[in-house]
Amino acid sequence: MTGSEVSPSFRLAYVPGVTPAKWVRIWNERLPGIPLHLVAVPAAEACDVLRGGGADAGFVRLPLPADRTDFSAIPLYTETTVVVVPKDHVVAAVEEVSSADLADEIVLHPLDDVIGWERPPGRPAIERPATTADAVELVAAGVGVLVVPQSLARLHHRKDLTYRPLTDAPQSRVALSWPEDATTDMVEDFIGIVRGRTVNSSRGRAQAKAEAPDKTAKTTRTAKAQPKGKRPGAGGAQRKATAGRAAGKGPRGGSGGGAKRGGGKPRRRS
Incomplete structure (x- = not known):
């Protein structure tokens, strides 16, 4: 190489x-x-x-x-949007929550947020965490709660935290x-x-390019091998007609050895 x-x-x-x-x-x-x-x-x-x-x-x-x-x-x-909370938080006792349920909570809004809030629910923290990982640490310390896509909640899973679906939040x-x-x-x-x-x-993309010339050539060879003007099924009828003439049969099915048309004058009886 x-x-x-x-x-x-x-x-x-x-x-x-x-x-x-x-x-x-x-x-x-x-x-x-x-x-x-x-x-x-x-x-x-x-x-x-x-x-x-x-x-x-x-x-x-x-x-x-x-x-x-x-x-x-x-x-x-x-993705489903969830709110991450400590396991002993009141939210952990229900199956799902709405933004209104977080009205009195400090909702952390990290600088790398991917939800795209126009206005996050709850009360803002004094300072925005730099990353989602930092925000998770603050949730574990009891500083506030965090709203993220479910996959990020799983990525930053901790034994002392849990999460619940947030029903009316934007989704990622x-x-x-x-x-x-x-x-x-x-x-x-x-x-x-x-x-x-x-x-x-x-x-299929690569195979189509490779196989197309072969298929075209095969079709061309087949067309050239076929006698011009010959239709499928015509060979059988042609062979049958030839066999009939060889056996002495006329075109109407009569014997080929019969009297000839116009073949001499009839004899007069004495």
């Missing part, structure tokens, strides 16, 4: 809370010759990483920033995204995996 040759690989970015293991496993089964490298990125930096070439595609959170109109995105799923959507001008064959392959296409359908 020369210095200019680089082995192909696929780089997949993902934001906190997304678990790409299922899709990575399918990729490794179908494309074992192309390694897939995972790139963990903060949610706010995902598009910059993709645009800068740090990854070929990525799992991001919607909506994309307004200046990211040159990105393609396939929405995958919408997860999508597969990539720059439109960088839609490579490998990106198309990964899109097929994410969309749940089978092995045959995911390979």
